[in-house]
Amino acid sequence: MTADSSAPGIRSPGIRAHLSLWDAVSIIIGIIIGATIYESPPFVFKNTGNPWLGLGVWVIAGLLCLIGALCYSEMASTYPRLGGDYVYLTRAYGSGIGFLYGWAQLTVIQTGSIGMMAYVFADYAIKLWSLPKESGVLFALLAVGALSLLNILGVMLGKGVQNILTAAKVIGLAGIVIAGIGWGQVTSAFAGHTLSSEPDLKTAFVFVFLAYGGWNDAAFVAAEMRDQRRNIPLALILGTTVVMLIYLLVNTAYLWGLGFEGAQASDAIAADVLRLPLREEGFKAMCVLVMISALGAVNGLIFTSSRIYAAMGADHPIFARLNQWHDKLGSPIWALGAQAIIALLLITAVGSTIGRDALDRLFQSLGLGKVSWEGRGGFELLLRCTAPIFWIFFLMSAVSLFILRWKDRGIDRPFTVPFFPIIPLIFVATCAFMLYSGITFAGNFGLVGGGLLLAGVPLWLISRLKETHP
Numbered sequence: 480m481t482a483d484s485s486a487p488g489i490r491s492p493g494i495r496a497h498l499s500l501w502d503a504v505s506i507i508i509g510i511i512i513g514a515t516i517y518e519s520p521p522f523v524f525k526n527t528g529n530p531w532l533g534l535g536v537w538v539i540a541g542l543l544c545l546i547g548a549l550c551y552s553e554m555a556s557t558y559p560r561l562g563g564d565y566v567y568l569t570r571a572y573g574s575g576i577g578f579l580y581g582w583a584q585l586t587v588i589q590t591g592s593i594g595m596m597a598y599v600f601a602d603y604a605i606k607l608w609s610l611p612k613e614s615g616v617l618f619a620l621l622a623v624g625a626l627s628l629l630n631i632l633g634v635m636l637g638k639g640v641q642n643i644l645t646a647a648k649v650i651g652l653a654g655i656v657i658a659g660i661g662w663g664q665v666t667s668a669f670a671g672h673t674l675s676s677e678p679d680l681k682t683a684f685v686f687v688f689l690a691y692g693g694w695n696d697a698a699f700v701a702a703e704m705r706d707q708r709r710n711i712p713l714a715l716i717l718g719t720t721v722v723m724l725i726y727l728l729v730n731t732a733y734l735w736g737l738g739f740e741g742a743q744a745s746d747a748i749a750a751d752v753l754r755l756p757l758r759e760e761g762f763k764a765m766c767v768l769v770m771i772s773a774l775g776a777v778n779g780l781i782f783t784s785s786r787i788y789a790a791m792g793a794d795h796p797i798f799a800r801l802n803q804w805h806d807k808l809g810s811p812i813w814a815l816g817a818q819a820i821i822a823l824l825l826i827t828a829v830g831s832t833i834g835r836d837a838l839d840r841l842f843q844s845l846g847l848g849k850v851s852w853e854g855r856g857g858f859e860l861l862l863r864c865t866a867p868i869f870w871i872f873f874l875m876s877a878v879s880l881f882i883l884r885w886k887d888r889g890i891d892r893p894f895t896v897p898f899f900p901i902i903p904l905i906f907v908a909t910c911a912f913m914l915y916s917g918i919t920f921a922g923n924f925g926l927v928g929g930g931l932l933l934a935g936v937p938l939w940l941i942s943r944l945k946e947t948h949p
């Protein structure tokens with residue numbers, strides 16, 4: 480038995496299957512590997528106190544993400560519609576929850592992630608060319624504007640850019656591995672170390688899971704994939720596995736090249752490894768590599784996230800225009816345009832003096848105190864505000880696998896999670912732990928994310944009225 484074609488979970492009419500298995504894997508690799516792998520390893524090693532444990536947390540987190548990929552493989556292949564989590568949340572909990580998820584993604588979560596990766600690109604462009612720090616806003620705006628335009632001009636162009644950026648990124652990471660292992664000393668990396676008396680594994684896992692973020696985004700474009708029954712599970716599983724192996728190799732190269740103490744103390748760990756064979760040119764090579772990685776993440780997020788809003792537009796009249804696709808270009812032009820406008824506004828708001836002053840006054844009026852604007856154009860603030868909301872929805876998506884197995888008992892499932900219910904329960908526990916960590920990380924600023932979420936309730940009510948009284 481199959482699902483009702485009018486319900487969430489069926490390929491949207493008129494959507495073309497452009498994406499091959501490699502396209503989907505490229506999207507996953509491109510989104511996950513942004514800038515974190517070049518910046519977070521020293522913090523991870525400091526909070527583990529032992530090189531083997533330091534590598535172990537990367538493997539454990541990767542395996543937990545792979546468990547999540549198995550769960551998403553079942554849901555995405557069973558409900559191969561645009562939007563991924565939006566589809567599962569809507570079908571499991573009702574249209575209101577799905578609407579609020581899409582609203583949160585559009586207004587700040589995914590658009591904020593696009594902006595933060597754009598600022599990573601801008602920061603390293605400034606370092607590479609020794610430009611004034613104030614020019615960062617311009618570079619970030621240019622990156623988002625140009626890549627959004629490329630995706631508007633057609634799905635073939637958008638996926639082609641993604642494949643090129645991902646290939647360049649993997650080649651660059653291979654260069655780090657070769658530099659670390661070829662010019663390093665393995666004896667100083669793994670020998671003579673004992674476990675630290677008080678390792679902070681909770682903090683270490685926060686950094687590592689941040690580096691793995693985005694592995695599920697291929698589910699957003701499930702309706703555009705060829706041979707869905709085979710390629711959706713393969714893309715999620717292969718993409719997550721490849722990233723885990725890349726992360727393990729790169730972190731091994733860091734340790735091999737710099738030694739454990741050197742990796743812990745490094746302020747620019749990728750640049751320090753590349754300096755081994757390239758001397759001072761290693762810093763420039765690292766800047767170029769991070770810029771490529773950041774652009775790959777920006778393009779992947781632009782491509783996949785726009786499909787959430789297109790799916791929401793198909794179900795909710797108030798956002799109906801977001802589901803309009805260009806007949807010849809094959810892209811959701813209104814969803815891409817709306818996403819670009821909001822991302823550009825966020826970049827301007829948190830990266831300009833006027834925007835920061837306005838936000839300072841707003842947060843102080845709410846009793847949240849003065850904001851620190853250091854790093855990434857202030858996008859850490861957006862992450863702090865929205866982290867609990869992100870993990871609430873992710874936890875609900877994990878639980879929805881159980882709900883949908885019960886609600887849709889008769890639906891054909893091309894892929895089923897092995898060892899049910901143990902594997903999904905591990906995934907649920909992981910999301911619950913990260914929700915706790917996100918609430919701790921957010922502090923009082925989590926109230927801002929809650930306010931943004933509640934702001935979507937009146938819009939959902941208006942949309943319901945439009946649906947019942949067109």
